[in-house]
Amino acid sequence: LTRADALLKVQNAETAVSEARQRQQTEADIIKKVREMDTLLGEQKKQISEKDKAINATAGRGKTYQEDIRNSQDVCKKAQESLAAVQDYQKQHAADAALAEKMGVITRGLSSLQELAARYDNIKKDIDAAARKKNAATLTCQKSENDSNKYHGELDAKQEELLTLTAEITAGLKGRDMGELRKEADALKDRERLLVQAIDLIERMDKTLSALKLLNENLVSLKDIHAKQLENIKTAFHNKSLLEKDVEARETQVALLGRIQNLEEDRKRLADGQPCPLCGATDHPYAQGNVPELSQAEAELKKAKADLKKAVDAQNRLENAQVKTAADIEHTEKEIADQSAACAEDEKKCLDTLRRLNLEIAPEDRLAKVHEALAVVQTGIAETSAIVAAAEEKSQKARQAQVALEKIRVPLEKTDKVLQDARLKLETAGLEHDALMQNGKGLVSEMENIQTELLRDVAPFGVEQIAATGFDALLKNLTERKDIWRAKQDEKAAREKKISDQNAAMEKEQALLSKLETDLAEMRRDRDTLMQGYESLSASRIELFGQKDTNVEEKRLADAVSQADKALEMARAGFAAIEKDISILQEKISSLKEKTGNRAVDLTMKEEQLTERIRRAGFEGEEDYSSSRLNEEELKTLMDKE
Secondary structure, X not given: OOHHHHHHHHHHHHHHHHHHHHHHHHHHHHHHHXXXXXXXXXXXXXXXXXXXXXXXXXXXXXXXXXXXXXXXXXXXXXXXXXXXXXXXXXXXXXXHHHHHHHHHHHHHHHHHHHHHHHHHHHHHHHHHHHHHHHHHHHHHHHHHHHHHHHHHHHHHHHHHHHHHHHHHHHHHHOOOOHHHHXXXXXXXXXXXXHHHHHHHHHHHHHHHHHHHHHHHHHHHHHHHHHHHHHHHHHHHHHHHHHHHHHHHHHHHHHHHHHXXXXXXXXXXXXXXXXXXXXXXXXXXXHHOOOOOOHHHHHHHHHHHHHHHHHHHHHHHHHHHHHHHHHHHHHHHHHHHHHHHHHHHHHHHHHHHHHHHOOXXXXXXXXXXXXXXXXXXXXXXXXXHHHHHHHHHHHHHHHHHHHHHHHHHHHHHHHHHHHHHHHHXXXXXXXXHHHHHHHHHHHHHHHHHHHHHHHHHHXXXXXXXXXXXXXXXXXXXXXXXXXXXXXXXXXXXXXXXXHHHHHHHHHHHHHXXXXXXXXXXXHHHHHHHXXXXXXXXXXXXXXXXXXXXXXXXXXXXXXXXXXXXXXXXXXXXXXXXXHHHHHHHXXXXXXXXXXXXXXXXXXXXXXXXXXXXHHHHOOOOOHHHHHHHOOOHHHHHHXXXXX
16 A cells, blocks of 8 residues: 555545535434424323323213212112111100110119129128138148248257367367468468479579580580681682682783784794884794694683682682681570570579578589478478368368258248248138128128119019029110110111212212313313324424434434544554654665765775785785785695695
8 A cells, every 4th residue: 555545545534524524414403303393292292192181081080970979869769768767666666765864773773783792792702712711721820830840850950960060170170270270281382382493493504504515515616617617718718819810811811812813814924033014023932833722722711710610619608608607606605695694593593492491502402402391391281281171171061051050940930930820810711701791691681672673663664573693684685775776866867967968969069070071072172183283293294304213313424424533543544654664764764874874984994994004014005915915826835835
């Protein structure tokens, strides 16, 4: 692809982008207008839908009103039938109307009679309960007397056991106090702890002294090794210096041999006693015999450098070992100082412990003497602990006996109190039984008088006698008859009110239905007008834009512009890459021209140097030097002679 092709491609892409944007702008006004029409169509469609919903709702309410009117008519008919039934019942039970006036007197009489009967039943139950209570109190008295005798026997036995244990504890302690024995045992235990502490310190000092002996021996050995290492480092340093000088001399020799090899052609023309064309000297040492070979000198130089590296490595190893040995010496000396300080501290603690134990013992006899003292103390602890343990065991038994004694006292006191209460309850139960028998006789006489008066009140309602167990049934029957009469009265009033309310409701709903039919006709006319406007606007939209979707059409135009922009970006990127490649090639051409010029200058300088060198060698010029050189046959003949 050439630069002209790339430029043409960019121009075509820019033209495509311009055309796409122009199409997008042209269609934008149409799309905007169509969207306004779509918005208006949506609003009109929504209004038509809302109008349809209102028409349907209004029609539904009209049906509801018609149904309510029919229901009200049915309710009125049923209420009139119920009212007729209530009037028939009141004619048949006209006597029950007086129950509302006399029901209070009858209820009070029945309640009084029922209350007295209940009281009489309760009194009979109380009499039976009082008899049982009297018998139970008698049995409780007998049981409490038996329990009291039993607890008194147990109390005497426990008191005897407590006295025996107290005497045994006094005999075991032999006049000493338990507190004194415990203090003596605690003192022996403290002495035992100090003796154990002293033994630990003595054994630790022995171990520390043994460790110090080994550390001192190790320190002497390390110092000997360190002195030898310093001597070896000194020798290695001397050897390294000699090898460095040898390497330096050999490097000089190799450099000279390299320079000589570069002048090999000029050396062949040197003659003994004749001046050198380069330096003018008449003494030619390398022309009198064989010149040393460069490869041999380089090999010797390589070997000398290897020897020098080995010497340096050996010196480094010796120095590292010396540093490690010095660190070991320092660590050992520090450990000796630490161990010595620890031993001195333990010695101080040991002397303080022995002083607290009032023991003066020579250092070599300390361990054995302290062990003997520890055995004596442990024996004393065992004897004192045995006495204290025996006394504590018997004291524990004595405390248990005291606790058991107190436990016996509690039920004994309770038993005595129960016995006293039982005797009091027995006397009280006898008095209550006699009083209840007297009250029962008075209630029977009062019940007979009230029943006679009550029969006179209920006789007009068909009741000839009152059973002793039928108070509730009679009251319930009369109450139901009174409640039914009142309910019928309430039902009659409710039915009359309901008939009146239903007639008023039917008149109201009939008026609402007439108004609803007028509103419904008006709404249907409005709906037809909205539908005509909607159909006209829809036709205009189809004529302008067809059935196409504005969003889809707008996206299609935007995608066309986006694709044209991308094609333009790609064309510009390709053109920029070609421009970049041309710039790089131009820079390379400029660089090569500069290098060629510099090379020509260098060649001219080299040529001048060669010409000057040829003149200094005694030649007039390059042609004179070339003509004086031996040809191949003459050179071969000369080499054969040598």
